[in-house]
Amino acid sequence: MSLSIQMLGTGNAFAKRYYNNNALLDSGEGKLLIDCGTTASLALHQIGVPLSEIDAILITHIHADHVGGLEEFGFQMNILHRRKPVLYIAEPLIHPLWEHTLKGGMSQQGMIDKLEDVFEVNVLTPDKSATLVPGIKVELIPTRHIPGKNSYSLFINDRLFYSADMIFAPDLLHHLVHERGCRGILHEVQLQGAGEVHTTLDELLSLPKPLQERIHLMHYSDDMEQFRGKAGVMSFLEQQRIYHLAELEV
Numbered sequence: 001m002s003l004s005i006q007m008l009g010t011g012n013a014f015a016k017r018y019y020n021n022n023a024l025l026d027s028g029e030g031k032l033l034i035d036c037g038t039t040a041s042l043a044l045h046q047i048g049v050p051l052s053e054i055d056a057i058l059i060t061h062i063h064a065d066h067v068g069g070l071e072e073f074g075f076q077m078n079i080l081h082r083r084k085p086v087l088y089i090a091e092p093l094i095h096p097l098w099e100h101t102l103k104g105g106m107s108q109q110g111m112i113d114k115l116e117d118v119f120e121v122n123v124l125t126p127d128k129s130a131t132l133v134p135g136i137k138v139e140l141i142p143t144r145h146i147p148g149k150n151s152y153s154l155f156i157n158d159r160l161f162y163s164a165d166m167i168f169a170p171d172l173l174h175h176l177v178h179e180r181g182c183r184g185i186l187h188e189v190q191l192q193g194a195g196e197v198h199t200t201l202d203e204l205l206s207l208p209k210p211l212q213e214r215i216h217l218m219h220y221s222d223d224m225e226q227f228r229g230k231a232g233v234m235s236f237l238e239q240q241r242i243y244h245l246a247e248l249e250v
């Protein structure tokens with residue numbers, strides 16, 4: 001069975017019409033959640049997928065729309081299902097995720113004092129692909145987002161690029177398409193204003209056609225509808241719609 005992708009949400013950090021930009025990948029043999037933002041458990045509830053059916057979670061970087069749902073996920077799995085969720089994460093994110101994000105809510109004297117006490121932590125090495133669940137292989141690609149904060153985009157099954165929040169990286173997109181066989185690109189977009197920490201629509205529109213025709217836009221603001229027809233050949237991903245890999249590829 002081929003890979004399917006369902007965005008739990010397609011909104012940016014401040015969106016109200018759209019949930020957080022988190023994705024559910026299903027290979028037919030396993031389910032991987034890419035990022036677990038504040039709205040992840042509500043979105044999963046709405047699409048009828050219990051948290052206990054998620055085989056693993058992968059984190060791209062530390063912002064609430066990408067990790068804000070981990071406390072609930074961790075507690076629900078540990079308390080209601082008596083097991084630790086499997087968490088894939090790059091080593092540099094472990095300390096800030098626990099010390100600066102989760103510790104305040106999750107620590108319990110003598111019981112929980114580190115990330116490994118509530119999650120089955122698996123460390124990923126950037127630029128090296130690994131099978132995270134059966135049928136889903138992921139390579140972390142470090143990309144620039146906020147100065148001083150590590151962030152990792154993803155190359156999935158050697159054919160699909162999934163951007164973390166990132167500033168425009170045209171050389172990387174060229175390299176993936178022309179040298180690594182990338183056939184589809186799920187890319188975050190900032191529709192208006194200067195892209196200080198994100199990639200703008202105008203920047204993506206400056207790319208040559210072979211790249212643009214592979215791009216599907218996500219992580220957008222509430223005014224997205226005003227931009228339909230202004231994104232050239234690029235399309236907007238719809239939250240909660242199930243896409244089969246072939247629909248996203250050229």
Ligand SMILES: O=c1ccn([C@@H]2O[C@@H]3COP(=O)(O)O[C@H]3[C@H]2O)c(=O)[nH]1
Nearest residue numbers: 012013014063064065146165196197
């Ligand atoms: O230097 C900064 C830092 C942050 N921000 C905003 O905060 C948000 C945090 O989540 P995000 O990465 O999805 O999006 C970010 C932006 O919307 C910004 O505009 N400029």
Ligand SMILES: [Zn+2]
Nearest residue numbers: 013063065165
């Ligand atoms: Zn974000």
Ligand SMILES: [Zn+2]
Nearest residue numbers: 061063145165
């Ligand atoms: Zn971010």
